[in-house]
Amino acid sequence: MVFRSSGQDLTTAGTYIEMTSRLTEPVLLGLAVLAIRNRVKR
Numbered sequence: 001m002v003f004r005s006s007g008q009d010l011t012t013a014g015t016y017i018e019m020t021s022r023l024t025e026p027v028l029l030g031l032a033v034l035a036i037r038n039r040v041k042r
Contacts, residue, residue: 010018
């Protein structure tokens with residue numbers, strides 16, 4: 001996470017949002033890489 005210092009306390013909603021974003025970021029990056037790869041292959 002870029003926009004938050006690790007010392008900061010979060011609300012429960014904020015914690016869940018951070019957890020889900022940490023999980024989805026690599027997935028989205030992987031999908032982007034696959035999309036670019038498929039486009040280059042054609």
